[in-house]
Amino acid sequence: MTNVQRAAALILVGSCLLLGETTAFAAPSTSGATGLIRIPTADSLRPGHFSAGYFYWQDHSTAVAAAGLPAGLEVSAAAPWYKGATGNWTVNAKVALTQEGLLLPAIAIGAEDIGEQNQRSYYAAVSKALPFGFRIHVGAGTGRFKGMFGAVEKVLNPTSLRKKRPGGFPVTSLIVEMDGQKMNYGARMSLMHGVRLDAGWLGREQRVYLGLTYTN
Structure with missing residues (x-):
């Protein structure tokens, strides 16, 4: 095998591992779209997958759902409650322009609250894995985003994504994000295949939040 062939093989394997980790951590945000706490990321559900x-x-409480469709399209919705009363449902759409590779980031564009029940917002987001289990997410948008938003995500125990060993510390992401207005802090823990527990602090409400999500 030549040096060029070795380099090509390493790039291919690295890209597959990065894609696998990205898919493993794809989970809904509080808006319904695949993301972190309150911000969408460039990650999106593949066709036939849902969350x-x-x-x-x-x-406050919010039920969310999303589905991956062909051509990189993801549609999602959120149904809020406040003190037992149902609020306005919101529908979102996201299009993945590029998938994350070894050197290139994932890029997506999207719209939240398409029906403008509260505040329609358009955005573009970029996501990229870095060494030592870090991922960065940067975006810009209108409406609720008020310009720039972003986050740093640190994955603890990422090797367990590929080593199906019993026991041990569950795969967990620590999240620090700026949603365009306030800072939010959280953790996302993988309880079992596809099931994740979210917990953290919402800066706007000054409240602790909890979440339970599933991605197939």
Whole structure:
């Protein structure tokens, strides 16, 4: 095998591993779209895949769902409650322009609250894995984003994504994000295949939040 062939093989394997990790951590945000706490990322569901979840913070709760469609399209929705009363449903759409590779980031564009029940927002997002289990997400948008937004994500115990060993510390992401207005902090823990527990602090409400999500 020549040096060029070795380099090509390493790039191919690295790209597959990165894609596998990205898919493993794809989970809904509180808006319904695949993302972190309150921001969307460039990650998106593949065709035939779906996600669902429930988030709660004091007197508030939100049920979310999303589905991956052909041509890189992801559609999602969120149904909020406040003190037992149902709020306005919101529908979102995201299009993945590029998938993350060894050297290139994932890029996506999207729209939240398409029906403008509250505040329609358009955005573009870029996501990229870095060494030592870090990922960065940067974006810009209109509406609720008020310009730039972004996050740093640190994956703890990422090797367990590829080593199916019993026991041990569950794969967990620590998240620090700026949603365009406030800072949010959280952790996302993988309980079992596709099931994740979210917990953290919402800067805007000054409240602790909890969430339980599933991605197939």
